[in-house]
Amino acid sequence: SAKRSRTKRVARFEPEMLITNMERAQLEKDLLNAIANNEIKPFYQPLVDLETGEISGFEALARWNRKGHGFVPPTEFIRIAEEIGVITELSDHLLRVACLDAQKWPDTVSLSFNISPLQLSDPHLGLRILKLLNEVDFPPHRLELEITETALINELDTATEIIYQMHQLGIRISLDDFGTGYSNLSQLSHLDFNKIKIDRSFIDSFQTDEKRMTIVKSMLALGSSLGMETTAEGVETSNQLAALIELGCSRGQGYYLGTPASSEETLKLLETPHSRGFTANA
Ligand code: C2E
Ligand code: MG
Numbered sequence: 553s554a555k556r557s558r559t560k561r562v563a564r565f566e567p568e569m570l571i572t573n574m575e576r577a578q579l580e581k582d583l584l585n586a587i588a589n590n591e592i593k594p595f596y597q598p599l600v601d602l603e604t605g606e607i608s609g610f611e612a613l614a615r616w617n618r619k620g621h622g623f624v625p626p627t628e629f630i631r632i633a634e635e636i637g638v639i640t641e642l643s644d645h646l647l648r649v650a651c652l653d654a655q656k657w658p659d660t661v662s663l664s665f666n667i668s669p670l671q672l673s674d675p676h677l678g679l680r681i682l683k684l685l686n687e688v689d690f691p692p693h694r695l696e697l698e699i700t701e702t703a704l705i706n707e708l709d710t711a712t713e714i715i716y717q718m719h720q721l722g723i724r725i726s727l728d729d730f731g732t733g734y735s736n737l738s739q740l741s742h743l744d745f746n747k748i749k750i751d752r753s754f755i756d757s758f759q760t761d762e763k764r765m766t767i768v769k770s771m772l773a774l775g776s777s778l779g780m781e782t783t784a785e786g787v788e789t790s791n792q793l794a795a796l797i798e799l800g801c802s803r804g805q806g807y808y809l810g811t812p813a814s815s816e817e818t819l820k821l822l823e824t825p826h827s828r829g830f831t832a833n834a
């Protein structure tokens with residue numbers, strides 16, 4: 553029974569657990585080294601204005617190519633960085649590099665940057681970001697911070713304060729993965745978001761699932777009535793793009809519109825004429 557095996561586990565040598573612990577210890581060690589050696593870099597995925605077809609900004613997405621293992625999913629190493637207490641260091645490094653990269657883009661192109669749930673409990677987050685932006689001389693109005701709905705609900709008080717501070721600095725805030733958490737819509741109305749990002753799980757199926765279509769429509773209506781821009785995440789087909797334009801969604805992001813790319817490739821994309829986004833009404 554479950555009870556018996558639980559009692560056993562205390563005394564018994566479990567080789568699988570030992571391997572797991574060793575692997576985990578090695579992973580932590582590699583992660584610390586990678587952070588120290590600047591091996592974790594942001595890639596950039598276009599955010600496209602669905603009215604004009606132009607790239608309006610890029611979202612920075614952390615990439616770690618772990619020696620001998622290949623790319624580690626950011627959700628995994630971000631969580632470990634939180635657990636071993638190095639998320640601030642990692643995030644500061646990524647934001648610094650992203651600002652330096654974004655300075656080479658046209659200054660109308662914005663930079664979106666993800667803030668991890670744990671960072672939202674840091675009351676000094678606002679000051680840290682301000683200091684960093686000053687150091688690299690990056691204009692706050694070009695920066696947009698993405699906060700997930702779930703992180704927000706767990707840290708509502710600190711998050712409210714941080715959002716307030718960010719607005720004072722001219723930094724915009726988007727609500728990431730909207731629809732996956734359980735936020736109370738009246739809570740949302742108290743928070744000053746500039747943008748909501750509809751989670752890709754809705755975009756994935758809204759054309760074939762009537763209920764999801766209704767939800768997407770009401771998220772778009774909510775966004776426009778609160779004066780917020782709405783971005784659809786995970787746009788993978790021309791069909792989805794056409795439907796979103798039809799529904800009046802303001803922004804899109806997804807493999808169909810552009811995949812995450814290195815800083816060098818991103819610069820090339822921006823410098824190539826007619827390669828920006830898609831051709832509106834084509
Ligand atoms: P997110 O902020 O919601 O980012 C969007 C994710 O969707 C990215 O995954 C992106 O590569 C992926 N994606 C974009 N277009 C499509 C599409 O058309 N189809 C599909 N299936 N996926 C698409 P990625 O890069 O693996 O990042 C996963 C999550 O990890 C991010 O979700 C974000 O929450 C977190 N993350 C990534 N970079 C950072 C970072 O620098 N800091 C923090 N705190 N979190 C990060
Ligand atoms: Mg995001």
Ligand code: MG
Nearest residue numbers: 728729749785
């Ligand atoms: Mg998202």
Ligand code: MG
Nearest residue numbers: 728729751752
């Ligand atoms: Mg996500």
